Amino acid sequence: MKVIRNSKSLLIGAAFAIALAAPVAQAAELLEKIKTDKVFTVATEARFAPFEFVEDGKIVGYSADIMAEVMKALPGVELKRLDLPWQGILPGLAAGRFDYVVTSVTVTPERMKAYHLSAPIADATMAVLKRKGDTDIAMPEDIAGKPVGSQAGSAQLAALEKFAGELKAGGKGDVTISTYTDFSEAYADLGAGRISAVINSLPNLLEATRQRPDVFEVVLHTFGAKTYFSWAGRNDPDSASLNALMDAEMVKLNKSGKLAELQKKWFGATMELPEKLAVSE
Numbered sequence: 306m307k308v309i310r311n312s313k314s315l316l317i318g319a320a321f322a323i324a325l326a327a328p329v330a331q332a333a334e335l336l337e338k339i340k341t342d343k344v345f346t347v348a349t350e351a352r353f354a355p356f357e358f359v360e361d362g363k364i365v366g367y368s369a370d371i372m373a374e375v376m377k378a379l380p381g382v383e384l385k386r387l388d389l390p391w392q393g394i395l396p397g398l399a400a401g402r403f404d405y406v407v408t409s410v411t412v413t414p415e416r417m418k419a420y421h422l423s424a425p426i427a428d429a430t431m432a433v434l435k436r437k438g439d440t441d442i443a444m445p446e447d448i449a450g451k452p453v454g455s456q457a458g459s460a461q462l463a464a465l466e467k468f469a470g471e472l473k474a475g476g477k478g479d480v481t482i483s484t485y486t487d488f489s490e491a492y493a494d495l496g497a498g499r500i501s502a503v504i505n506s507l508p509n510l511l512e513a514t515r516q517r518p519d520v521f522e523v524v525l526h527t528f529g530a531k532t533y534f535s536w537a538g539r540n541d542p543d544s545a546s547l548n549a550l551m552d553a554e555m556v557k558l559n560k561s562g563k564l565a566e567l568q569k570k571w572f573g574a575t576m577e578l579p580e581k582l583a584v585s586e
Contacts, residue, residue: 335404335539336546344383345376348397349408351388352487355512355571356409356427356534364388367571368407368536371426374563375554390486392458395420398539405547406537411460411506412582413532421540421548424555425533425578427568431464432507433524434514436495442502445528449477451501454491457484464529465504488513496520506534508572515573533578556580 339345349364351357357366364386376384387403398406398420411429412422435442442448449472455462462484469480483500485491491503492513503510507527514521538548558564565575 347407409534421538422535429506429534430527437522452481454483
């Protein structure tokens with residue numbers, strides 16, 4: 306009888322533990338927590354014009370305008386944006402230091418497995434920035450044998466390294482690669498003649514040229530596979546409803562033409578974007 310009583314006690318204790326655990330699990334659901342706390346905390350790298358940059362002490366740009374539309378779906382919730390170096394953003398998301406990433410995350414197969422990447426916000430195909438009038442670089446392949454820069458830890462750097470390997474394997478010569486904390490440093494070295502080119506996504510290079518047309522020029526031949534910029538959430542059950550809301554808002558903005566309107570405002574042209582990402586991208 307003693308054994309039976311202990312078993313009953315264990316069952317009662319287990320049921321009580323489950324009852325206690327249920328509200329905790331429910332409270333951990335991210336979208337509900339955001340609505341309850343009335344704060345949506347996101348991370349961005351505000352050094353990536355025209356997507357996100359600081360002007361008069363405020364984070365502005367294409368992403369900021371998109372978020373102003375998205376926040377209409379979260380009435381009464383305050384948007385808190387953390388301006389962080391790119392190298393800490395995805396690790397910080399994984400560690401739960403903030404709710405979501407609202408900065409330009411280049412889509413890669415590896416990131417699609419590790420995170421929930423949103424519906425695309427922009428084209429992210431790779432291109433080459435050179436000094437204006439540099440006739441030695443007319444095609445992306447012409448970076449062979451030259452010093453070239455990109456941002457440390459970025460998909461752009463990975464694309465450059467892959468492209469450099471292909472050029473070397475094809476007998477075109479080595480590419481000397483320099484890495485930078487952010488792209489503004491790479492652009493400064495390019496302008497000063499310390500490197501010959503910078504690899505970044507085409508929209509960002511067009512913005513660099515728009516800001517300094519007397520210094521920079523884009524090689525208008527992209528390289529590598531067609532890819533996109535997205536935002537990112539954690540790929541876990543507690544984040545699923547927030548991820549779904551962000552995706553739905555992005556698709557709504559794309560279908561309504563608002564996304565195209567904002568692209569015209571910030572890039573001077575519209576981009577054709579899929580409503581969802583394919584796993585192969």
